[in-house]
Amino acid sequence: MQRTQNYGTATVAKTIVCAALASAPVHASTVNAFEKLLAKPSASRGVLGATTDQLARDNGPWQDSATTIAVAITDQLAGDEAPWVDRATTPREELIGELRSMRLLKADWDGEGAVRPDIQSIDAAVNFVRLLSESSLLPESMIHASGRAGLLWRDEGVYADLEFYPGKIVFYLERGATKLKGAIEFDNKSMPDLFPRLLHA
């Protein structure tokens, strides 16, 4: 699926934005701004500059990264005829994007008094997904009323529900006749030994 060739402005921007979304905090206004930008195939440095300015006026934790992304796009577009890698967003990137979008939810996001999303918990879930091997089954994302993030597997004979607490993962897992549950430490950097075998990771 992966191809390398020259592409127009929109493709360049999309590639960079996809990469940025998978690694940086993001805000809905940022996404909207880029969506508008991408709707214009002839986007120029002037348009990008305006986007940068608009983003810089926003106040929030996303400001720096959003501005950086916009500047990066502007700079990249300044170089002509550079080869760009164009590829579809991978399922893993989509999953990470889903988890990151949960950060935007406000308190009572479910209309039943749910707690504001726990950013550390969401980040831990994102890091866990990044640590899954290429051959692993990808889970579904969940956000709990507690504000904590969760991951869910329920295909190919595996049921696994993981919830991300500060410094640990609380889990319940069924595979065939095997049932496991408990809490395991997670440092955001290395995959706990328990999971690779059980999740085909």
Add this chain to the structure above:
Amino acid sequence: MITNRCRICSRVSSTLKDFYFHHVGGVGDCLGTSERTDEATDRVAQINAIGPACRCELVRMSEFSPCPVRNIERLDRAVFNPIHIDKQGRLKPSLFTHAFAKGCSIQRGCLATTEELVAFFTKMLRDQVGWTWYGVVTASGEGIRAITVDDSKSRGMCLYDTALRENPAHAEIAMSSTPSLQFDEPELRKHLTDAFGGGKIVRPKEYRGGAVLDAMPADLRSRIAV
């Protein structure tokens, strides 16, 4: 038939039970605790403290309730897209996480009128822009009360008749005091999903023969996944 039997459940009998358990059986002020903790984030823990091991099931938990939830009752939980649904249209177990802290709201099928259900779904859709009503999942009182932890005989979940003035059919699922460790929660979510038909979603056009769907306001029809 069930509706009639449920509605004629004697308030006198419930009051006598309340008196007995308050003053003889050792159950604390379940109704008062329920009312006081309506907005509390540790509501379930406070109710468990006053009535451990689901003992508050034995008394009315709301002045608007005709009687405690019975095993034969049908219990429904509303499902909305996108928060409760995965990409393949399957129910996410996170639908039940409220059961561990604030109580997981459900509707008692035998008590809820079509008008009350229409009012409930209308309010949810008007409050939550971007949601669609995807359906309901259904369980029996008996099925929820049969949930245990670690294949033990200890009850995992309780059912309380927490009726509201504007929604007399309102009830709640709450974790019992028995599962005291956090790592019981993912297991209980699985058991709750199983109790609710394995997560089988009854779509709005099938729910109550489509009566609720038919009575929903016209401007919300586009936000109902028939």
